[in-house]
Amino acid sequence: MTTSPQIQAPSRSRIAVASLVGTAIEFYDFYIYGTAAALVLNTAFFPGMDPVAGSLAAFSTFAVAFVSRPLGSAVFGHWGDRIGRKSMLVVSLLVMGLSTVLIGLLPGYAAIGVAAPVLLVLLRFTQGIGLGGEWGGAALLATEHAPPGKRGLYAMFPQLGPSVGFIAANGLFLILGETLSDAQFDSWGWRLPFVASLLLVVVGLYVRLKISETPVFQQAMDQRRIARVPFAGLMRHQWRRVLLGAGAMTIAYTLFYTATTYCLAYGTETLEISRTTMLALTMVGVLFMAAGTVASSMVSDRLGRRRTLITGTVVAIAWGLVMFPLMETRSVFLVGVALAGALGLMGLVFGPMGAYLPELFDTEYRYSGASVAYSLGGVLGGAVPPLVATSMQASGLGVMAIGGYVSAMAVLSLLCLLALPETGDRTL
Numbered sequence: 001m002t003t004s005p006q007i008q009a010p011s012r013s014r015i016a017v018a019s020l021v022g023t024a025i026e027f028y029d030f031y032i033y034g035t036a037a038a039l040v041l042n043t044a045f046f047p048g049m050d051p052v053a054g055s056l057a058a059f060s061t062f063a064v065a066f067v068s069r070p071l072g073s074a075v076f077g078h079w080g081d082r083i084g085r086k087s088m089l090v091v092s093l094l095v096m097g098l099s100t101v102l103i104g105l106l107p108g109y110a111a112i113g114v115a116a117p118v119l120l121v122l123l124r125f126t127q128g129i130g131l132g133g134e135w136g137g138a139a140l141l142a143t144e145h146a147p148p149g150k151r152g153l154y155a156m157f158p159q160l161g162p163s164v165g166f167i168a169a170n171g172l173f174l175i176l177g178e179t180l181s182d183a184q185f186d187s188w189g190w191r192l193p194f195v196a197s198l199l200l201v202v203v204g205l206y207v208r209l210k211i212s213e214t215p216v217f218q219q220a221m222d223q224r225r226i227a228r229v230p231f232a233g234l235m236r237h238q239w240r241r242v243l244l245g246a247g248a249m250t251i252a253y254t255l256f257y258t259a260t261t262y263c264l265a266y267g268t269e270t271l272e273i274s275r276t277t278m279l280a281l282t283m284v285g286v287l288f289m290a291a292g293t294v295a296s297s298m299v300s301d302r303l304g305r306r307r308t309l310i311t312g313t314v315v316a317i318a319w320g321l322v323m324f325p326l327m328e329t330r331s332v333f334l335v336g337v338a339l340a341g342a343l344g345l346m347g348l349v350f351g352p353m354g355a356y357l358p359e360l361f362d363t364e365y366r367y368s369g370a371s372v373a374y375s376l377g378g379v380l381g382g383a384v385p386p387l388v389a390t391s392m393q394a395s396g397l398g399v400m401a402i403g404g405y406v407s408a409m410a411v412l413s414l415l416c417l418l419a420l421p422e423t424g425d426r427t428l
Contacts, residue, residue, distance in 0.1 A: 015145045016157045018211045019138040022093060023161025024168070025197075025204045026134040029100040029127065030065070031162075031169040032193040034261045039173075039268075039275065040190045044108040045117045064121055065128030066382045069375035072132020074231050077368030080137055081230035084213050084221075085144070085367065089137040090205065096130030097201030099123050104194025136358075136371025143358045144214035144428060149301060152424070155354030156297035163290035163347070166260070167283055169193060174279045216428050220363045227364040234365035234372070241360045245373030246380070247416030248309065249357070251316050252350040253381025254409040258402070259285060259342035262389040263327065266399075271330050281332070285339035292347025300352035306422045309356065312348035313414045319345055320407030324399035342406075349413070359423035381409060 072092075080088040103123045109116045138158035146154035172193045180189040220226060227233045234242065260282055267278040292312075300308040319341055326338035353374070361369030389402045 014207075014211055015141055016154065018089075018207050019142045019158040020161055020164070021207050022089060022204050023135060023138045023158045024164035025161075025200045026093065026096050026131055027162040027165030028169045028200060029096050029165075029197050030131055031166045031260075032100070032173070032197075033065070033103065033124065033127065034257070035170060035173050035264065035279075036190050036194075037261065039264070040186055041120075043186065044190075045120055063382075063384070063387060064124045065131065066375075066378045068125045068128030069132035069378055070372055072129035073136060073371035073375040074132075074368065075129070076133025077136060077371045078229070078231050080133070080140070080367035080371075081365060082226060084217055085137050085140050086208070086211055086213050088133055088367070089141065089211075090208050092130045092133035092137065093201060093204050093208065094130075096127055096134060097197050097204075099126040099130060100194050100197040103127075104191040104197070132371060132375050135374050136367050139354045139358050139370060139374075140217075140367055141211065141214060143355050144216035146355075151355040151359070151428075152297045152299075152301040152305065152352060155358075156294060156351060157354075159293050159297060159351050159354040160290060162256075162350070163286050163293060166286045166289075170279050170283050170286075172196070174276055174283070177276045177279065216363055225364060230365050230368045231372075234361070234368045238361055238365060238369055241420070242369055242373045242376070244416045244420050245357050245360055245369075246376035248413050248420065249353060249374055249377025250381035250416075251313055251410045251413035252346050252353065253378050254385050254406055255316060255319075255342045255346040255349075256289075257382050258385045258389060258406055259323075259339050259346070262385060262402075263339060266389070267327070267335065271327065271335070273330070273332065273335065277332060278335075281336045281339055282343075284336060285343035288340040288344035289347040289350075292344045293351035294347075296348045296351035297354065300355065300424065304422050304424045305352045305356040305359070306417060306420065306424075308352050309349055310414065310417050312345055313410055313417060316345045316349065316410040317407045317414070320403045320405075320410060321400075322403070323406065324403040328399060356423055359426050359428065360420070363428065385409075 072095075076088045076092055103120065106119055106123065107116060135158065138161070139155055142154040142158055143151045173190075176185055176189045176192060264278050264282060267273045267281075268275050296308050296312060323338045323342055326334045326341075329335070357370040357373055358366055360373070385405070388405055392398075392401050392405070
């Protein structure tokens with residue numbers, strides 16, 4: 001009796017590391033594209049367009065991955081609910097990583113003409129497929145291994161992956177911006193973070209191949225409680241929770257991609273703040289995001305997931321109206337406050353989601369349900385904001401309209417959360 005905890009503890013430690021490392025690598029891959037889209041892809045792949053049209057085209061390729069993520073969630077979710085969580089996590093990492101490396105090696109428009117943006121869109125689509133299967137598997141890996149009363153704490157680790165991945169991605173871009181000339185960066189420097197992903201994938205595979213299948217799924221296998229077509233069962237029995245879960249996720253995506261992808265372009269091009277300064281401010285903001293993720297994940301085990309999420313979402317409604325007036329001051333300090341506030345709130349509403357979305361669904365459909373809800377939230381909250389914000393700016397509506405859009409997405413998420421139940425006390 002006394003040896004069981006000693007046997008289990010190392011296994012749980014490996015699960016925490018595997019879920020953190022995997023999502024950090026996956027989101028590193030995803031974020032370097034977002035940074036490149038804001039800084040250089042418009043001239044490398046869409047050189048014939050004016051600056052606004054080129055930015056819209058670059059952000060559109062950024063949005064493609066969010067469209068493909070639900071498809072990846074459905075495919076990986078199906079097999080994750082059929083044959084297990086672990087194997088799908090390995091495959092998703094390979095799909096995402098190899099697509100990223102190929103983007104870094106892809107010739108630009110000047111070399112191969114129209115084939116360059118076409119191939120860019122195709123590889124970006126494949127990136128989204130991989131990420132669509134990644135998050136759900138990592139979240140289930142953590143929550144289905146967690147001891148009673150600590151699912152929020154364990155699910156914190158995959159939720160910290162985006163913070164770690166973003167800091168690594170932007171940190172590398174920051175170093176390149178400081179060491180290379182603008183001509184060198186625009187010509188080949190931006191490609192280095194993409195190619196470097198290959199080394200990260202090797203590390204991620206090493207960690208993930210050593211993990212075990214979750215005890216919850218193993219028990220379902222032993223009891224023959226495996227759905228033949230999990231996605232069909234999900235749509236038949238729990239489709240409402242998929243849509244509400246997606247809506248609840250929307251504000252986390254909206255805050256993050258408005259504060260990073262759009263504000264990075266807006267800060268450098270319109271406010272005329274240097275690229276390195278904006279990257280540094282964003283990285284500081286992501287530290288606040290990590291702190292918010294840790295705090296809300298742990299608090300959700302005590303106060304409940306739903307209550308914690310509602311609190312963060314209500315504050316986000318107000319922050320949407322404050323964020324861009326702070327940006328407009330052009331003060332480096334106040335711009336940093338705007339970004340830190342948005343990203344800190346993103347952490348508050350993102351942290352508990354690692355446990356909340358999996359807890360909403362039955363074991364037979366959990367991989368599919370959590371993944372699809374998460375990815376659908378990304379279509380509205382991740383793909384749309386940079387496009388909407390850029391269009392609003394171009395049409396002369398002003399930045400207050402962009403802030404109002406952020407607040408509106410927070411209201412949408414709040415309404416969805418009010419329609420969902422508390423899940424913290426649920427037995428998986």
